[in-house]
Amino acid sequence: MSTPRLSVSTWSLHRQLGRPGFTGPAHDMQIPIETHNKGPISLLELPARIADFGIHTLELCHFHLPSVEKVYLAELRAALTDADVELFSLLIDDGDITHSSEAERDIAWIEKYIDIAGELGAKCARVIGGKAQPSEATVAQSRHVLAQLVKRADTAGIRLMSENWFSIFSTPENVNTILGGLDGNVGLCLDFGNWRGDTKYADLAAIAPLAESCHTKAHFAAPREMDKEDYVQCLELTQEAGFAGPHTLIYDGPGGDEWEGLAIEREVVNPYLQ
Numbered sequence: 289m290s291t292p293r294l295s296v297s298t299w300s301l302h303r304q305l306g307r308p309g310f311t312g313p314a315h316d317m318q319i320p321i322e323t324h325n326k327g328p329i330s331l332l333e334l335p336a337r338i339a340d341f342g343i344h345t346l347e348l349c350h351f352h353l354p355s356v357e358k359v360y361l362a363e364l365r366a367a368l369t370d371a372d373v374e375l376f377s378l379l380i381d382d383g384d385i386t387h388s389s390e391a392e393r394d395i396a397w398i399e400k401y402i403d404i405a406g407e408l409g410a411k412c413a414r415v416i417g418g419k420a421q422p423s424e425a426t427v428a429q430s431r432h433v434l435a436q437l438v439k440r441a442d443t444a445g446i447r448l449m450s451e452n453w454f455s456i457f458s459t460p461e462n463v464n465t466i467l468g469g470l471d472g473n474v475g476l477c478l479d480f481g482n483w484r485g486d487t488k489y490a491d492l493a494a495i496a497p498l499a500e501s502c503h504t505k506a507h508f509a510a511p512r513e514m515d516k517e518d519y520v521q522c523l524e525l526t527q528e529a530g531f532a533g534p535h536t537l538i539y540d541g542p543g544g545d546e547w548e549g550l551a552i553e554r555e556v557v558n559p560y561l562q
Contacts, residue, residue, distance in 0.1 A: 406444030508541030
């Protein structure tokens, strides 16, 4: 039986990794290698560092990979194994499967990263459900393409997931309609920080029962100044929904010490791991 556990995203350590450049489908698989390995830690060193920090589950942003060559992917997989760190998900952070003219290009690019997730030994890959304006047609397109990507994920030996992020997945109604129409074949990553407004908690609660992972993000007004009330309210609704996946700490707040921000978040999250 799964139980909640601590995880961390490489996005939370973007500064530690030297702020590598972002890439998307327009770049195909060309990586700006000159922007990588500029920080205190390389990606190959990161698994051991997070293990020393007491976390043994990782989510990896696609653009943090300095190479997609098979030799490098094997090295990274070995580094994860050596540190006893589970690669839960490859976060494919670009691509629009609902784009009016570039959807085919973007889908092909996403499929390449799904294959990479499999080579890395990830449990799953998270894709964006669509950036087009929501309509009956674009919601249907999102569901259709996600069903197509499930087949690629199955071949790669991983589970496909999406997230309450960007326009198509911006309402609980759309999230439930699309994922409900996919017969449980696409999982949900629930992100605390993507939805705002007066209905935030009710909206998150409406999709929390579907969540298989959680981007457990707190808002910081300044270094060490966390909105704890908001954070706890979000954690409470995941607990009420019976959430049993990784709580992936997300820190992109102010200040230069990402480890400190993660430690502050961890202290609040720890009671919810029981």
